[in-house]
Amino acid sequence: MNIIVCVKQVPNTNEVRINQETGTLIRDGVPSIINPDDRNALEEALALKDEHGGKVSVISMGPPQAKEALKEALAMGADEAVLVTDRAFGGSDTWATATILAAAVEKVGGYDLVFCGRQAIDGDTAQVGPEMAEFLDLPQVTYCKEIKVDGEKIIVNRFTETGDYILEVKPPVVFTAIKELNKPRYPSARGIFEVYDGPDQIKVYTLEDLDVDVTQIGLKGSPTNVYKSFVPVRSKNSEIIEGFNNKEKAATLVDKLCDLKLI
Amino acid sequence: MKRAKVNQNVNLAEYHDVWIIGEQREGKIHPVTVELIGEGRKLADKIGKKVIAVVAGYDIEEEVKKLLHYGVDKIIYIQHPLLKEFSTDGYAIATSQLILERKPEIVLVGATSIGRDVGPRIAAQIGTGLVADCTSLDIDPEDGKILQTRPAFGGNLMATIICPKNRPQMSTVRPGVMQKASYIENPKGEIEIFEPNLEEKDIRVKLIDKIVADKKAVNLIDAKIIVSGGRGLKGAVGFETVRKLADKLGAEVGASRAAVDSGWIDHVHQVGQTGTTVRPEVYIACGISGAIQHLAGMSESKYIIAINKDPNAPIFKICNYGIVGDLYEVIPAMIEAIDKKIEFDF
Numbered sequence: 001m002n003i004i005v006c007v008k009q010v011p012n013t014n015e016v017r018i019n020q021e022t023g024t025l026i027r028d029g030v031p032s033i034i035n036p037d038d039r040n041a042l043e044e045a046l047a048l049k050d051e052h053g054g055k056v057s058v059i060s061m062g063p064p065q066a067k068e069a070l071k072e073a074l075a076m077g078a079d080e081a082v083l084v085t086d087r088a089f090g091g092s093d094t095w096a097t098a099t100i101l102a103a104a105v106e107k108v109g110g111y112d113l114v115f116c117g118r119q120a121i122d123g124d125t126a127q128v129g130p131e132m133a134e135f136l137d138l139p140q141v142t143y144c145k146e147i148k149v150d151g152e153k154i155i156v157n158r159f160t161e162t163g164d165y166i167l168e169v170k171p172p173v174v175f176t177a178i179k180e181l182n183k184p185r186y187p188s189a190r191g192i193f194e195v196y197d198g199p200d201q202i203k204v205y206t207l208e209d210l211d212v213d214v215t216q217i218g219l220k221g222s223p224t225n226v227y228k229s230f231v232p233v234r235s236k237n238s239e240i241i242e243g244f245n246n247k248e249k250a251a252t253l254v255d256k257l258c259d260l261k262l263i
Numbered sequence: 264m265k266r267a268k269v270n271q272n273v274n275l276a277e278y279h280d281v282w283i284i285g286e287q288r289e290g291k292i293h294p295v296t297v298e299l300i301g302e303g304r305k306l307a308d309k310i311g312k313k314v315i316a317v318v319a320g321y322d323i324e325e326e327v328k329k330l331l332h333y334g335v336d337k338i339i340y341i342q343h344p345l346l347k348e349f350s351t352d353g354y355a356i357a358t359s360q361l362i363l364e365r366k367p368e369i370v371l372v373g374a375t376s377i378g379r380d381v382g383p384r385i386a387a388q389i390g391t392g393l394v395a396d397c398t399s400l401d402i403d404p405e406d407g408k409i410l411q412t413r414p415a416f417g418g419n420l421m422a423t424i425i426c427p428k429n430r431p432q433m434s435t436v437r438p439g440v441m442q443k444a445s446y447i448e449n450p451k452g453e454i455e456i457f458e459p460n461l462e463e464k465d466i467r468v469k470l471i472d473k474i475v476a477d478k479k480a481v482n483l484i485d486a487k488i489i490v491s492g493g494r495g496l497k498g499a500v501g502f503e504t505v506r507k508l509a510d511k512l513g514a515e516v517g518a519s520r521a522a523v524d525s526g527w528i529d530h531v532h533q534v535g536q537t538g539t540t541v542r543p544e545v546y547i548a549c550g551i552s553g554a555i556q557h558l559a560g561m562s563e564s565k566y567i568i569a570i571n572k573d574p575n576a577p578i579f580k581i582c583n584y585g586i587v588g589d590l591y592e593v594i595p596a597m598i599e600a601i602d603k604k605i606e607f608d609f
């Protein structure tokens with residue numbers, strides 16, 4: 001079974017700080033990581049390979065630094081890694097990103113399954129997987145919690161807020177992974193040694209290598225644009241309830257809530 | 264198949280009305296639909312257009328008609344036997360056909376696990392941009408385009424996104440954030456039935472079974488009062504204390520991610536960026552520091568009460584009332600004070 005996994009390198013949003021004056025992100029010193037859901041996608045692909053054989057190819061679109069994410073994927077056990085990078089791709093929204101990734105998936109070719117993470121923690125859109133699936137004219141199952149191969153068919157347990165759907169689909173298909181799907185493995189010692197001490201195995205695709213319509217990519221080709229961005233202001237007229245002890249404070253609070261007819 | 268393209272110099276003037284894509288599960292209208300109608304009405308009034316609710320399904324006409332009571336101008340019920348159960352393919356194809364035929368100006372979809380699955384598929388089929396998980400929508404008074412605001416970078420930054428050259432302008436809207444449309448006794452709108460072109464082979468993913476979530480499922484979205492616990496509870500037993508207060512107030516129990524990740528309570532209780540967004544009348548945060556990702560899910564609550572022993576906890580900046588103190592003393596004292604009130608009332 002040949003599997004392509006799309007991964008994104010993201011800043012660890014846990015550590016992102018905002019410059020309150022300029023309203024911009026302070027990325028300096030913020031570590032970059034493989035997007036968490038994408039790590040689950042990769043783990044599932046590797047586990048399926050372990051069980052059924054085949055090949056796992058990892059694709060990442062991003063600046064040259066995104067190679068780091070690909071190296072980690074190789075060290076975890078991926079067979080092949082492709083960096084999709086070009087100035088022309090900069091500023092892409094989900095439409096444009098899905099367009100580029102679909103072309104890269106086609107270029108890698110020979111796949112049975114394509115995996116994405118459900119969403120990336122920097123943008124949280126969850127749109128690239130489904131849009132790419134549409135451009136590839138493939139069926140999709142998003143929010144995958146469990147995946148089982150059953151001969152020709154694949155049985156998927158898909159999360160919804162009101163209960164899971166058990167779905168059946170035949171490859172080729174696009175899956176998006178959520179964290180409940182599995183527990184991602186760590187890179188192996190041998191993998192680390194081969195990737196970081198060995199020759200650079202990462203392939204690079206640029207605009208020239210891909211069959212994409214340039215009117216559909218990059219900042220210019222993106223149907224959605226950022227109009228403005230700002231730091232959320234959340235301030236209320238907070239009143240800290242004073243009192244001799246916690247009991248008194250609690251009683252004052254309950255009085256206030258009753259007066260407001262809230263309880 | 265020839266894929267759709269964006270930026271094809273569409274004539275913006277050909278597009279009219281605000282559509283909300285209603286959601287139904289097991290034949291019951293999902294509450295986010297009524298929130299979408301509330302928001303859709305606000306936008307439509309600003310641009311002088313109609314609000315049209317679109318719902319796909321089969322054999323649910325009576326349920327769909329109920330939406331007229333929320334003041335929509337019209338319902339388009341997409342009806343087909345193959346739409347009885349949700350499928351990405353079936354719902355995307357049918358909805359896309361209708362959108363391409365009728366040309367709405369704005370299309371709102373609930374950002375549920377279903378809406379976020381089918382929404383991008385529709386946008387990609389019809390050739391337009393889509394803005395994910397919006398928490399605030401408005402109309403630009405200059406040119407009438409929609410301003411779609413959403414959190415990014417885990418809520419650290421808000422971004423307002425536009426879709427200037429393509430139509431419809433589409434967004435998925437976070438459940439629990441928008442004001443619900445109010446119920447009216449004698450509605451005026453009409454219902455139209457649309458029959459899409461669908462064939463069995465269009466639906467490539469087959470539903471074999473559904474596991475219905477626990478009936479007693481926590482309903483944070485509709486709760487009037489929520490009492491939430493965080494890492495400050497120090498252990499799973501802490502939720503017993505929290506639950507006592509919640510029961511006293513007829514409230515639901517919420518939690519921070521730290522409490523969920525510690526395994527003290529199930530994920531369905533989680534409030535925040537990666538949990539549920541809530542806007543109850545009263546939100547009582549116990550032992551929760553007030554991280555931006557938590558605030559993203561509850562800052563729209565009408566009254567926020569914070570109980571925390573650290574006077575510098577960020578939660579105190581956004582609360583209405585705060586108590587600096589140990590929650591294991593404050594909560595029992597609140598319960599006692601409430602009991603006294605009840606006695607007094609009788």
Ligand SMILES: Cc1cc2nc3c(=O)[nH]c(=O)nc-3n(C[C@H](O)[C@H](O)[C@H](O)COP(=O)(O)OP(=O)(O)OC[C@H]3O[C@@H](n4cnc5c(N)ncnc54)[C@H](O)[C@@H]3O)c2cc1C
Binds near residue numbers: 588
């Ligand atoms: C991508 C991403 C998504 C996230 N999504 C969410 C989300 O959806 N929801 C969410 O909640 N978090 C989310 N987080 C995590 C968030 O950043 C915080 O880590 C989390 O909210 C902290 O939970 P807490 O306030 O319970 O714990 P802490 O920050 O550890 O705070 C515990 C508080 O308890 C107080 N305390 C301790 N003991 C007592 C006592 N005896 N009495 C009173 N007070 C006491 C302390 O003073 C402290 O303020 C997310 C993070 C990331 C990176």
